[in-house]
Amino acid sequence: xxxxxxxxxxxxxxxxxxxxxxxxxxxxxxxxxxxxxxxxxxxxxxxxxxxxxxxxxxxxxxxxxxxxxxxxxxxxxxxxxxxxxxxxxxxxxxxxxxxxxxxxxxxxxxxxxxxxxxxxxxxxxxxxxxxxxxxxxxxxxxxxxxxxxxxxxxxxxxxxxxxxxxxxxxxxxxxxxxxxxxxxxxxxxxxxxxxxxxxxxxxxxxxxxxxxxxxxxxxxxxxxxxxxxxxxxxxxx
Numbered sequence: 673x674x675x676x677x678x679x680x681x682x683x684x685x686x687x688x689x690x691x692x693x694x695x696x697x698x699x700x701x702x703x704x705x706x707x708x709x710x711x712x713x714x715x716x717x718x719x720x721x722x723x724x725x726x727x728x729x730x731x732x733x734x735x736x737x738x739x740x741x742x743x744x745x746x747x748x749x750x751x752x753x754x755x756x757x758x759x760x761x762x763x764x765x766x767x768x769x770x771x772x773x774x775x776x777x778x779x780x781x782x783x784x785x786x787x788x789x790x791x792x793x794x795x796x797x798x799x800x801x802x803x804x805x806x807x808x809x810x811x812x813x814x815x816x817x818x819x820x821x822x823x824x825x826x827x828x829x830x831x832x833x834x835x836x837x838x839x840x841x842x843x844x845x846x847x848x849x850x851x852x853x854x855x856x857x858x859x860x861x862x863x864x865x866x867x868x869x870x871x872x873x874x875x876x877x878x879x880x881x882x883x884x885x886x887x888x889x890x891x892x893x894x895x896x897x898x899x900x901x902x903x904x905x906x907x908x909x
Contacts, residue, residue, distance in 0.1 A: 678750040704772040720799035740788025
């Protein structure tokens with residue numbers, strides 16, 4: 673459940689109307705550098721409950737943030753998500769420039785994202801992240817490929833994706849978690865209400881095919897040792 677807000681630095685205005693053009697241009701830039709394994713960036717801008725601003729203000733906040741982390745000249749897309757308990761934006765971009773050079777992402781959170789976040793909070797009168805359970809403005813490089821069932825060892829690959837997602841994203845609900853996991857063809861599933869897993873407040877992970885259908889054998893969350901200390905335990909089931 674998302675509302676498209678902005679496509680910036682695209683060579684054609686048609687990108688505003690065409691999902692295909694928006695994707696193709698990002699893929700074209702990402703393909704200019706075959707040496708880097710990280711060529712896409714997904715940025716989540718989370719706000720305090722009640723901070724539901726009009727479209728123009730959200731666009732300004734997104735643009736200020738991208739300028740603050742030195743991505744203002746990169747093509748990027750901004751979406752407002754409405755499926756969580758708090759307002760949040762997602763910005764999708766690439767760290768590959770037109771000349772094929774890679775924008776370094778090392779320590780971008782500490783050196784650029786954190787100062788930019790604090791400056792924007794003051795500029796727009798936002799609730800400071802330190803007073804919220806949800807962090808504000810977290811830049812997350814994407815370096816994990818989507819899982820293709822049968823092409824890798826399923827449990828190990830799911831475990832790698834889970835560690836990346838649970839360590840780098842914050843969630844307040846199972847749908848929020850699945851919104852991210854679906855990018856990697858994985859589903860966190862509680863089962864049917866009458867099932868033993870559901871009644872025992874359990875969870876399994878399932879691989880999805882291209883059409884979003886479950887394939888293979890589900891793997892219990894308890895099979896992953898790191899799961900017991902993960903961010904997941906803050907999610908109400």
